[in-house]
Amino acid sequence: MQTLTFRVSGGDLTALRFGTGPRLVLAVHGITASGMQFRAVARHLPADWSLLALDLRGRGGSDTMPGPYGIDAHAADVCAVARQLAAPVVLTGHSMGAYVALRAAVTAPGLVDRLVLIDGGLPLPAPTGVDPDQVLHAAVGPALARLRLTFDSLDSYLAHFRAHPALSAHWNDDLDAYVRYDATGVPGAIRSRVNADAVGTDGRDVIARAASFGDDLLRWAVPSSLLYAPRDALDREPGMLPEPVVAHWVGATRLQAELVPGTNHYTIVLADGPAQIIADRLTACTDEARTP
Structure with a gap:
């Protein structure tokens, strides 16, 4: 693994590069995660591929990057x-990162050869009249609570x-x-490197602007x-993307959906078997990706 930085608006963004192959996957992590989330996926890539996993603003090595978030x-x-990579990439994102990857792809389509969304990216409108903060708490409440805690040791x-x-x-x-x-701090005050304010802003954005996705x-x-x-995310059925929502967007777009059996919202990228499946889909032939 190699740690790199890239100049973006407001500072330098950290990225983790796994592998040395010339064909490149650019990966975007979930709302309380970091680029290290894609370590298992990267290990299963063919030798001529490498994976560049970003640490988004407020996470991992980019934890001190200022906003704006969203x-x-x-x-x-x-x-x-x-x-800056100077070549079209295969772009992927998990959970919130799928929404980011989708938005990046439509913003600058010439930069993306192939788009792979992982357990995210589909609009999930909140019930009418419900505060977005309530929806956010229901979706990622335990993860948000962890960001406020400190621990005696690693x-x-x-x-x-x-x-x-x-x-x-x-x-x-x-894992x-x-x-x-993810851990930082000194013994007696170990904590996550994830900025809770960034998570709140990003989560509310996904909920409030669902239709835009x-x-x-x-x-x-x-x-x-x-x-x-x-x-x-708590290993309960159904998953984060209900079957009727998936079916709707598969029918309305050119999206091809695949259920990864035996996985939950986290293990779909962090467990070995599912990581192999994702690596296979990421490196599928891109020559026909843009065929009308």
Whole structure:
């Protein structure tokens, strides 16, 4: 793994590069995650591929980057990085990162050879009259609560993750590396490197502007892939993307959807078997990706 920085508006964005191959995947993580989320996927790429995983503003190595936050701001950062790579990329995003990747693709379509959405990217309108903060809390409440906590040691921080209902049965070296990368602080005050204010802004943006992502899907006329999990962020059924929502957008666009069995919202990228499936879809032949 190589740590790189890219100049974007307001400062330098951190990215993690896995592999040395000339064909490139540009990956965008979820709302409380970091680029380390894609370590397992990167390991399964063919030798002629590499994966560049961004740390979005307020996360990982970009935790001190100032705002603005929100989907448009993150998409602008993705486009800025893609331009500096000087070649079209395969673009992917998980969860909130899928919305960012979709927005970046429609903003600068010439930068993207192929778009792969992972358990995100589809509009999920909130019930009428419900405060977006209530919806946000229902969706990522436990993850938000973690951002306010401090821990006595790195071991206790790891133990907190290992007890998570979506992760406990799937713990592996990639999850261990992911948590270690997220941790910062001194013994007695270990905490996450994720900025809670950034998470709040980004989450409210996804909820309040849900319809705009439907517009993006209709504008993006290139065949694209969606991989989604049958279980949610707490390992419960149904998943984050209900089947009727998936079916609607598959019927309305050129999106091809694939359920990844036995996965939840996190393990779809962090577990070994699903990571192999995602790597295979990311590196599928791009020559026909833009065929009308």
